[in-house]
Amino acid sequence: MEENKMTVSSPFGLHLVHLDLKGAPPKVSYLAEIFPLFRTLGANGLLIEYEDMFPYEGELKPLRAEHAYSASEIKEILNLAELHELEVIPLVQTFGHMEFVLKHQEFSHLREVEMFPNALSPHKEESLMLVSAMIDQVVALHDGLRWFHVGSDEVYYLGEGEESKQWLQKEENSIEKLYLSHMKAVASCMVSSHPEVKPIVWDDMLRGVSEETLTESGVAQLMEPMIWDYAADLDEDDKGGYSEKVKENVEKQLGLSSLEIDTFMSESSGTFPGSDIFTLVTQVCFYLKPSVDELLERNRFVTGWFSPYHRKRRIVHPIMMHHFQPDALSLLAKWNAVMQELQAALERVFYMCTLEEWMEENVHPSLHKLQEVVDDLDKAIQGQS
Structure with a gap:
């Protein structure tokens, strides 16, 4: 797919639908039905957060869910995306939201806090080897990637592990620096192994970091931040406004008489x-x-x-x-x-x-x-x- 096809629709180039597969993942047959609708509604890309639905191999095989997609199903998803001109950006969590990895006994020793499976310890070399192996396997099934999202939002309890507590005793260290050092290591691995792919990171853990600390870390040069927010008051002039015309168009495409929730109880509910x-x-x-x-x-x-x-x-x-x-x-x-x-x-x-x-x-x-x-x-x- 040519790059210019992906950049003419808006100043940002990509309008992404986030497919978060960590809960209620759909069958590939349903994705085949819904991708055309995404395109009709204005999307030109997919942010696919595979979680345990990716067919990890080798030492990573325990990460697979019971109904994980097969390698051939991943290829089918990618072919469907290309057919409907949807650029794919894979998302693999590499710091927080690591429950699907750290809940397994084989990887539980890599937790930041021993009793919580959410966050990865940034102090162990094996942690970096783990996320690098995950990234490598996902990249290997995706041809022509331009972007790769490494997640890293909501790294709860960072700094509360025993190794982190010792590390933080030094006056010059901070949780911000701890976060940034791990992200720099992840990004450096990506740049080294996949120089043609640019890493993306959620921005929520970076919002309170000073410009000086960010510059010193070197992360800004290696990664592209993506805004993570559920607020309804983002800058509408730059990210696309919500108007009555937009609402009417969406209602038409979905076959709904109204998007208002109180009408769902009494009327026909769509053709999508x-x-x-x-x-x-x-x-x-x-x-x-x-x-x-x-x-x-x-x-x-x-x-x-x-x-x-x-x-x-x-x-x-x-x-x-x-x-x-x-x-x-x-x-x-x-x-x-x-x-x-x-x-x-x-x-x-x-x-x-x-x-x-x-x-x-x-x-x-x-x-x-x-x-x-x-x-x-x-x-x-x-x-x-």
């Missing part, structure tokens, strides 16, 4: 890939628990005639049963149907572990509560016959 999941998840989030609670906790026939006391003893008045059993059966049938539909929709996009987690967290508690009441009703009725 995965919009069926959006519709079903919206139903579950807004209606499942309230509808079950309404029946079990606020329906006077249930609270008065089939409370936990009655259920435990299987006591039910036949007349009162007719006032709430049909409602309970109807509600259970409705949500079982939604659950089956949602499960099928989720299976198309996500791996089973993601599906199971979401259903157990958001669907099963209310559904089980409802099922138990229906089962208790059946037992009580059978006990009277």
